Amino acid sequence: MIAPSQGVHLVFDGSFLASEAAILVPHTRDGRVLFAIPWHGRALVGTTDTPIDEPTPEPAAREDEIDFILETAGKYLQRPPGRRDVLSVFAGIRPLVKAGGVKSTAAISRDHTIHIDPSGLVTVAGGKWTTYRRMAEDCVDHASTIGHLPERECVTKSLAIHGAASDASKHGPRSVYGADAPALVALDRADLALAAPLDDAFPFTGAEVVFAARHEMARTVEDALARRTRALFLDARAAAAAAPRVAAILAKELGRDAAWADSQVRSFRELAARYQVTPS
Numbered sequence: 001m002i003a004p005s006q007g008v009h010l011v012f013d014g015s016f017l018a019s020e021a022a023i024l025v026p027h028t029r030d031g032r033v034l035f036a037i038p039w040h041g042r043a044l045v046g047t048t049d050t051p052i053d054e055p056t057p058e059p060a061a062r063e064d065e066i067d068f069i070l071e072t073a074g075k076y077l078q079r080p081p082g083r084r085d086v087l088s089v090f091a092g093i094r095p096l097v098k099a100g101g102v103k104s105t106a107a108i109s110r111d112h113t114i115h116i117d118p119s120g121l122v123t124v125a126g127g128k129w130t131t132y133r134r135m136a137e138d139c140v141d142h143a144s145t146i147g148h149l150p151e152r153e154c155v156t157k158s159l160a161i162h163g164a165a166s167d168a169s170k171h172g173p174r175s176v177y178g179a180d181a182p183a184l185v186a187l188d189r190a191d192l193a194l195a196a197p198l199d200d201a202f203p204f205t206g207a208e209v210v211f212a213a214r215h216e217m218a219r220t221v222e223d224a225l226a227r228r229t230r231a232l233f234l235d236a237r238a239a240a241a242a243a244p245r246v247a248a249i250l251a252k253e254l255g256r257d258a259a260w261a262d263s264q265v266r267s268f269r270e271l272a273a274r275y276q277v278t279p280s
Helices: 062-075 131-148 168-190 207-216 221-228 235-252 257-271
Strands: 002-013 024-027 034-039 040-046 087-095 112-116 122-126
Touching: 002 062, 034 062, 040 062, 087 122, 112 131, 122 131, 168 207, 207 221, 207 235, 221 235, 221 257, 235 257
Parallel strands: none
Antiparallel strands: 002 040, 002 087, 024 034, 034 040, 112 122
């Protein structure tokens, strides 16, 4: 049912955008849109639409995809970016639902599809992160109809997720933690060493690594620098430089030894190398 398509994103210093507003170019030579979005002090630029045969756990950007974004973005940003300006490059895979007669994945709808087998098995395919609640509602509605369950109003449209706070902005860089932000502040005050940034390139601190280990199930350096913070995606080289300190903090929190910490640093730096662009 799926026609996987790869999309690549490049991250630059925020000065390339120099605006709090995003840019949207509605038509590029590959038939897609190009966007540039201010993101944590950086400029996030994308994307491509490259059909692939099989999805992989760690999709990698192709050289032609990188060159396409650099060339196209150079026409619209404050100044043309070069390969040396790329702080991080990453790729994702879209689970597009196959459409008969459509030759380009760029023309395939990003909407999700519900498929119901004669056995009653409900399959939801396609969609995207930004519509996950709508997908879930649609899937559950179909399943409840098939199961002859009484109709009930869906509550997810207005259901707050963990950390929801109406005044989160007052916490500055910690605003992404919402209602959990005060717990980060308390960690800073309890241990001033944890309040120091992991690297000059980031606002992320050691307290966030401790919080991730204690409350967000972070168990590896990759967890902390890629999935709990976004350090790897904001600046891959700086994230690699921060790996030893993060490994030491996690080792202390999790009761691991120095050999474990060293292994974690090596593993993360191997990963971070794939998020870096080699200068031409």
